Structure formats: C-alpha cells, structure tokens
Amino acid sequence: MTEAEIHRWLSWGVIGVGVLTFGLLFFVAAPYGRHGRPGWGPTMPTRWAWIVMESPAVLLFGWIYAQGQHRMAPAPLILLILWQVHYVNRTFIYPFRIQSGDKRTPVLVAALAFVFQLINSYVNARHISHLGHYDAAWLEDPRLWIGVGLFLTGRRINTWADAVLIELRKTKKAAPDAPPLERYTIPKGGLYDWISCPNYFGECVEWVGWAVASWSLAGASFAIFTFANLAPRAVAHHRWYRETFPDYPAERKALIPGLW
Numbered sequence: 001m002t003e004a005e006i007h008r009w010l011s012w013g014v015i016g017v018g019v020l021t022f023g024l025l026f027f028v029a030a031p032y033g034r035h036g037r038p039g040w041g042p043t044m045p046t047r048w049a050w051i052v053m054e055s056p057a058v059l060l061f062g063w064i065y066a067q068g069q070h071r072m073a074p075a076p077l078i079l080l081i082l083w084q085v086h087y088v089n090r091t092f093i094y095p096f097r098i099q100s101g102d103k104r105t106p107v108l109v110a111a112l113a114f115v116f117q118l119i120n121s122y123v124n125a126r127h128i129s130h131l132g133h134y135d136a137a138w139l140e141d142p143r144l145w146i147g148v149g150l151f152l153t154g155r156r157i158n159t160w161a162d163a164v165l166i167e168l169r170k171t172k173k174a175a176p177d178a179p180p181l182e183r184y185t186i187p188k189g190g191l192y193d194w195i196s197c198p199n200y201f202g203e204c205v206e207w208v209g210w211a212v213a214s215w216s217l218a219g220a221s222f223a224i225f226t227f228a229n230l231a232p233r234a235v236a237h238h239r240w241y242r243e244t245f246p247d248y249p250a251e252r253k254a255l256i257p258g259l260w
C-alpha cells in the first residue's frame with residue numbers, strides 16, 4: 001500500500017470513529033467535567049489531562065509538517081498557522097486559565113484523546129504539507145478565504161464562550177464534589193441567550209472552516225469528528241442545565257441557534 005492509500009484509510013477511519021462516537025456518547029456522556037463520575041479507573045489532574053491529550057496536535061503536527069515537501073508553500077503555511085493558533089492555546093494556555101482546582105479526569109479519557117490526536121495530527125499535517133496539492137492558484141480560490149473566514153469566526157465564538165465560563169467559575173470555586181449550584185451558574189449574554197454551548201458551536205464552525213480552507217478529506221474527517229464528539233455532549237450539558245436549574249431559559253437550544 002502506498003502512503004497516500006494508508007492516509008486515505010486513516011481519514012475514513014477518523015470518520016468511522018466519529019460515527020461510532022456520535023452514537024455512543026448519546027448513551028454514555030464522556031466522564032469528565034460536570035459528567036465526571038467514579039468507575040472509570042485512575043484519574044489525573046484535569047489541567048494535565050488537557051496538556052497530555054492535546055500535545056500531539058502541537059508537537060507531532062509541527063514535526064510532521066516540517067517533513068513535508070510543500071512546507072514552505074503559502075497555502076499550507078496559512079493552514080498550519082490557523083491550526084497552531086488554536087492548539088497552542090488549547091494545549092498550553094487554556095489549561096492554565098480554567099479554574100479546575102483539584103478537579104480530576106480519568107486517565108482513560110486522556111489516553112483515548114491522546115491516541116486520537118496522534119492519528120488526527122498525522123492525517124492533517126501530512127495532507128497539507130506533503131500529500132495534498134496547493135499551488136499558487138489556491139491563494140486565489142474563494143474556498144480558501146471562505147474557510148479562513150469561517151475558522152476565524154468560529155474561533156472568536158469559541159474563545160469568547162470559553163472565557164465567559166472561566167469568569168463564571170471564578171465566582172463559584174467550591175470543591176469538585178460540592179453540589180452543582182455551588183460550582184455552576186447559568187451563563188447569560190451573547191450566544192448564551194440562544195444556546196447552552198457556544199464554545200462547542202464555535203469549535204465546530206472552526207473546524208468546518210479549516211476543512212473548507214483545505215478542501216480535503218483529511219480536514220473534513222476532523223470537522224465531522226468534532227461535531228460527532230461535541231453534539232451529544234452539548235445535548236447532555238443542555239439536559240443537565242435544565243434538570244439542575246429550575247429557572248433555566250426554556251427557549252434556549254443546545255448547540256445550534258434556533259434549531260437544536
């Protein structure tokens with residue numbers, strides 16, 4: 001098998017894992033954050049879980065990119081910068097901003113996410129830097145700039161929504177096992193008036209944007225996976241908010257404004 005064939009199989013594999021994840025997570029909420037519960041084996045500090053599970057998306061992605069024949073071409077460089085802007089934040093800045101206290105995450109969750117990011121980083125870095133073809137004409141293709149615009153819009157929503165939650169937690173810093181009303185507040189304002197999880201919505205828009213900008217099976221596979229991973233979690237968060245807060249706004253949707 002050639003590398004291109006292996007790469008294509010891996011991209012379809014990511015989509016397959018996404019489909020399975022989508023189905024599974026509607027029945028079993030990923031056991032971290034507010035859905036954390038005993039019975040998932042040893043745990044580790046949540047801050048370190050973020051660093052470990054997302055580190056391949058910075059380090060391995062960067063290393064694989066640097067091996068590619070097209071690494072100095074402008075379009076791949078734009079895609080590289082977008083990717084790294086997101087993942088340097090998620091891996092090395094965000095974990096130190098969240099007020100996770102002594103909150104813990106199962107090692108199993110971090111390990112599965114780490115393995116996923118190894119494959120995902122290879123699939124996308126190798127595509128943009130080596131297996132894909134982005135000549136100078138791609139810089140004039142509207143798909144690149146529509147994708148960049150979508151990515152930046154999603155990123156703005158995602159970082160704003162994450163920041164709102166970080167600020168809310170600063171006002172309620174009870175221990176992780178304290179009752180929910182001592183740790184969580186109903187978020188309000190902006191997109192929070194429309195949906196329960198603008199951070200997940202922004203994240204989905206970001207990766208759809210990256211997929212459009214790269215116009216690739218690789219990029220599409222990660223956009224599909226992100227939606228498959230976050231949509232069931234948004235539904236679980238939404239249900240949890242409604243069960244936890246009797247005054248939770250009835251008109252608010254879970255993930256997609258006005259729709260779902």
Ligand SMILES: NC(=O)c1ccc[n+]([C@@H]2O[C@H](COP(=O)([O-])OP(=O)(O)OC[C@H]3O[C@@H](n4cnc5c(N)ncnc54)[C@H](OP(=O)(O)O)[C@@H]3O)[C@@H](O)[C@H]2O)c1
Pocket residue numbers: 032033034098099100103158162165166168169183184185186187199200203225226229230
């Ligand atoms: N690409 C992907 O597949 C993927 C997968 C997972 C996450 N992500 C991204 O990673 C980021 C974090 O994800 P997450 O699942 O941890 O998000 P989350 O459940 O919304 O929690 C984010 C942080 O805010 C706190 N928080 C949430 N709601 C709160 C409230 N109402 N009041 C006070 N504090 C609150 C949480 O504390 P607790 O931990 O105590 O609940 C946590 O520290 C998001 O931007 C998400 O898009 C991406």
